[in-house]
Amino acid sequence: MIISVLTENTAKNEHYKCEHGLCLHIATEKHKILFDTGATALFTENAATMDIDLSKVDAAILSHGHLDHGGGLKTFFQINAKANIYVQKRAFGAFYLNESDGGKIYVGLDSDLLSNDRFVLLDGDFTLDEGLQIFSNVIGDKSSPSENIHLLEKVGDEFRPDEFAHEQNLVVRENGKTLLVAGCAHRGIVNITEHFRKQHGSFPDFVVGGFHLYNRKADKGEDPAIIDAISESLLATGSKFYTCHCTGLSPYKRLKSNMGEKIDYLSSGTQREL
DSSP states (O other), X not given: OEEEEEEOSSBSSTTSOOOSSOEEEEEOSSOEEEEOOOSSTHHHHHHHHTTOOGGGOOEEEOOSSOHHHHTTHHHHHHHOSSOEEEEEGGGGSEEEEEOTTSOEEEOSOOGGGGGOTTEEEESSOEEEETTEEEXXXXXXXXXXXXXXXXXXXXXXXXXXXXXXXXXXXXXXXXXXXXXXEOSSOXXXXXXXXXXXXXXXXXXXXXXXXXOOOEETTTTEEOOHHHHHHHHHHHHHHOOEEEEOGGGOHHHHHHHHHHHGGGEEEOOBTOEEEO
């Protein structure tokens, strides 16, 4: 399988564009998968540079209901006429970022898109076929991102802490290898990998995704002690990790120092054959 990064906060070189968001293209022998769409239509420009035909995508997965992962949905519908978009049914909730001054910024999806009949609204785990599975409802609080406290869901007139019931993860199996893909790992990357182990009896060969260890507004990374604890837990899995997006560059540097060759960073324009 081949993973191509179409949108990420950084770019591989001057030939690719970047934004705060995530979009991955995953090519297997059977499928062409789009995982998230980034914040805008930028993913289409990088796809063109990488000679990836997005009209051939046959399945799209939305990791959770935040704009930096689903802002390109409208564009995807325009350029692809066949792929269903698999999303948890609560992903179109009213999600907000709580500012330090008490202000609230809407960070959710465009609810007008929900009328599109290509959305497959899920309620928990789902199997597309023998090579593609989705799981949600991860439990556990080990090394969960502290920045989650700034993310809210508006229910009626009340703002509540986001429980991330709208978050889901993708499992891809091919030729004896297993890939776990997370979007922002709001439920905690350690908890997500442990959930996978409980479901499948072992850890995945590869894990790709953001770890949500960086506050972009405050330009501040997660507590170093928490990053060290995460590093220790991830090393114990034996998996190879590729991180990006909301992990942040400074937390990644500490992860890299702790984990060595077991972790690398992915930028827009990067391709990896697993």
